[in-house]
Amino acid sequence: MEPRKSPGSAPGSTPGRLVTTTAALLRERGFHGAGLTEILTASGVPKGSLYHHFPGGKSELAAEAVRQSAAGMVAALERFADRAGSTGAAVRAFCDRYAEDLAASDFRDGCPLAAVAAESGALHETVRREIGAAMELLVGTFARRIAAENPAHPDPAALAMEIVAAVEGALLLAKALRSTAPLKTVSERLAGRIAAELHPRGHPA
Amino acid sequence: MEPRKSPGSAPGSTPGRLVTTTAALLRERGFHGAGLTEILTASGVPKGSLYHHFPGGKSELAAEAVRQSAAGMVAALERFADRAGSTGAAVRAFCDRYAEDLAASDFRDGCPLAAVAAESGALHETVRREIGAAMELLVGTFARRIAAENPAHPDPAALAMEIVAAVEGALLLAKALRSTAPLKTVSERLAGRIAAELHPRGHPA
């Protein structure tokens, strides 16, 4: 827990590859389901390098991967929101994107955070904290967007929380049912409701 | 989906204890996080008995546990719905109940299905199928209730799916954030919306 948190995670570097592949494995198998050996062979990195860059072992690596996944999700959201101009449309794009991932992976790649979050009860504090922070970050980002779109909204945080919960749940349902239908249904209804709530008397944006 | 799949799972019997403790462990740790030895010691059953009653090993046991968990959730839902008289109120009671579980377990016990569903990509077909069936059962139960409460509703299945997704997501969020706030927020807003959608011009039930 030194001040220098994760400086050496350049995309192509050894730590970078390690974190990226870990994030991918974590996404479809969860923490206990993703073996260290599997991560190593998939990223083409020997064990010695792992413990050089991440003395904390699997937990530290997972924590970093969770942070990167969260950052990726937030970045995607910001991008969609900027392009679409409304939170409702951004949510739709967001769901579409993860529906694609799901379908392309034969319904193995769900939410990058969900698999780890679901078993957070059996995880080290390091990872546990990171998962909490990741969720807060995601909710906070939505809340900021909502407040920006309609400064008069009474409770942006509540709406943001509802959005994240709905999307997260839809992703889980989609994975379990092996169908993108839940995502389509939820995003459609959710987007409409967000628009209605953000612009009570106006154009649905 | 045979009518008689697991006849020997009486509550107090050896298979019964096995399935119940497995369900509990699965709920907080997921499939790979719950060790077989741990299940055995927690239920006070030796290994020989396990493989006598469940020749399929851990996967068969987990599949059975998932089925039992799903049945329990459905039963709780039906009970709440019967007592409350409206789907909206039932959802609220449903969320309250799982919020209690969460808080009582120091935020380890989330949705009994979520942890397994989240890592379903790395599971045997047996378990995978059971998780899908469980989710379908849950959604179907909600849909039936909705249709019963308002036969004119245009798409009970869609609303049911949205409900399950929202609750599932709220449970996940609550577990990650170690707070029941997401559940409270989501259930409140969800219940209100369900009432509005089921009784467009009338009493909010």
Add this chain to the structure above:
DNA sequence: CAGCCCCTGTACCGACCGGTCTACTGGGGC
């Protein structure tokens, strides 16, 4: 061109994983 040191590669470790096997026990049917 020598030395150093960050990083890599790999052999190895004990613990534990899920699963198999066999010995034993006790109670109901004949």
Add this chain to the structure above:
DNA sequence: GCCCCAGTAGACCGGTCGGTACAGGGGCTG
């Protein structure tokens, strides 16, 4: 009264787990 076998008990298996130790290696310094 005997037997039989469903059910229990636990020793044991190979494999894999996450983690450690240490011997190179190679590029940047001097």
